[in-house]
Structures are given as structure tokens and as C-alpha cells.
Amino acid sequence: MVTCYIAIGSNLGDRKQYIESAIRRVRTLANTKVRRVSRIIETAPQGGPAQGAYLNAVFEIDTDLTPYQLLQELQRIETALGRVRRIIDGPRTIDLDILTYGDVIMSEPALCIPHPRMLQRQFVLVPLGEIAPQVLAGLLKKRGARKSKKAPGTVSRKRTHGKKSKKKRRP
């Protein structure tokens, strides 16, 4: 079994009910055990259109599902709980993101693990730090090591003027 951490959030309808219901459904997945669930915290929305505050939590599972099977099951639960993807970063009844899947690192269009923006999100850092401080510390250390690999004085490439060249359209 592989230990994974999943972030959960809701900012529409009965938010607490949606979160509890989603975790109940994860408990029923084949070959999957929910081990720990953080406290639920309320957070201001980050990005996207003006929308209501979120309830967020993180939970730990052990699973025999593959990363894509897990993603598929989580998306099935989102759909069953009324998640509609109309606006990017828009309000949602439920959002389930895979933060980590064991030590797996993957970067594919449909699945990036560890979740690429997780370390910039207080609504992930706080609950993950509560249930798995050692996992969070490990991720932060790796990020620190990656940053310090840059040679001193390295300047990040930044466009200072001019427009990005337009991509040629395919005929």
C-alpha cells in the first residue's frame, strides 16, 4: 500500500457536509484506507473570481490504487457531489487534489505529483503540517535544495519588454 495525502475543499452549499460526505466516499473505495484527517479550517479564496470562503482539510490514505485510478475515483466523487467545472478556480461544492503519492514524482498533463502549487497554499500547508509534519518538512527541504542549486547571482529569465512572439497557427 502507498501512503498519499489528499487536499479537500468546498465553498458552495453545506461545505462541511460536502467535505464529510466526500471523505465517507473515499472510505468506501476498494483497497483504500483513510488513516488520518486534519481539522477543517476556513480560508479566504485564492485567485479566481470573487467567491465565498472555503472550508479546507487534508487527509491521509493508504491505497493500492494507481495514481490514475486514484485520480479517477476522486473525480467520480467530485462529480457525484455536484462538482461542475464552469470557471477556472471558480466556486465548487467539492475539490479533491492529490498532494503526494508515496515518493512518486510525475509531471503529466492530467496528473502532476506532488501537486505543483501545494507549497504556496496556506490551506494545504496548515492541515498537512498538522497530520504529517515530517512529510511537509521533507517537501520543504527538497524545495529548498532545488532553489539553492541555482548558482549564486543567477537571474531568473524575465521578459522586460516587448511582446511574446505569437505562435504560428497551423495551416
Ligand code: AMP
Ligand atoms: P481542479 O479544477 O483543481 O480540480 O483541477 C482538476 C484538473 O487538474 C484535472 O483535470 C486533473 O487531471 C488535473 N490534475 C493535475 N494534477 C493533479 C493532482 N495532483 N490532483 C488532482 N488533479 C490534478
